[in-house]
């Protein structure tokens with residue numbers, strides 16, 4: 061039986077378990093609001109739809125923070141991290157001091173433990189959902205809904221506030237550098253070292269600088285709202301319950317500090333403490349006959365000698381062009397027209 065907004069509100073206030081409620085409503089859920097009374101101030105909580113929840117402390121705040129997970133449904137560690145923060149905030153076990161929008165991107169894909177149902181959500185932002193056939197499946201509609209949620213959240217906060225968006229993922233393969241972040245293209249604006257120090261406090265000190273627009277969620281927030289936005293890869297994909305959560309203590313502590321106004325355990329930026337790469341080749345699959353010419357278990361950040369044949373796309377060949385050039389996100393099974401491999405090369409800021 062479908063529950064009313066009132067029943068859902070009562071259940072969420074009793075349990076704090078927004079993840080289960082989200083999984084029980086794969087594409088939509090009635091909206092509702094309630095207040096959490098903390099020791100110092102109360103916080104308005106607004107559930108806008110399934111997987112979309114906003115916390116607004118009734119006191120001065122300076123930052124608008126978006127924490128998203130499950131843009132790929134099977135990337136469970138970030139989901140567990142966000143679910144825990146949401147639960148603690150609802151139960152009043154932590155008191156937020158910043159406006160925070162939590163997003164659980166693709167509940168239906170979570171339930172089938174897959175990256176997506178019909179189409180990769182993280183290729184549908186910045187309006188891509190409405191191109192090439194338009195809003196023809198539920199993931200396209202969801203991408204638009206997520207965009208609207210972010211737009212409304214940042215707009216309601218107003219200008220001249222610090223805007224952050226950490227889009228949390230895990231990678232399909234093992235990575236030589238287990239945690240890393242993609243820094244979306246900034247159209248010539250400087251890379252922010254304060255942001256890199258924040259990521260370092262999260263345990264992320266490998267950074268991939270992007271030099272072109274993409275249809276990812278983090279680029280959407282960066283480009284449209286001037287948010288400090290990142291795709292953050294926190295390790296390897298594992299099923300629910302199989303993550304070693306001790307691997308995520310730094311990121312959990314640091315995100316909690318960000319939204320509750322505690323001091324961040326970061327150190328001044330020292331470039332030598334980071335591995336900085338820039339994205340070099342973006343290799344799309346355009347042919348049915350697409351082959352990657354390295355082992356299936358090759359880890360992200362494995363480099364191959366100059367001239368090495370990385371991939372063939374029909375008759376087209378892609379080789380390593382630069383000393384130290386390494387593979388990221390290889391996936392020969394993507395849909396035609398989609399990214400099947402990135403290469404990165406070491407760089408300086």
Ligand SMILES: O=C(O)CCC(=O)N[C@@H](CCC(=O)O)C(=O)O
Nearest residue numbers: 182229231232233242276291389
């Ligand atoms: O491990 C993989 O192959 C993919 C992991 C993942 O989902 N990565 C993101 C990166 C997004 C970006 O480039 O900012 C993705 O592919 O969507």
Ligand SMILES: [Zn+2]
Nearest residue numbers: 132135229230
């Ligand atoms: Zn992902």
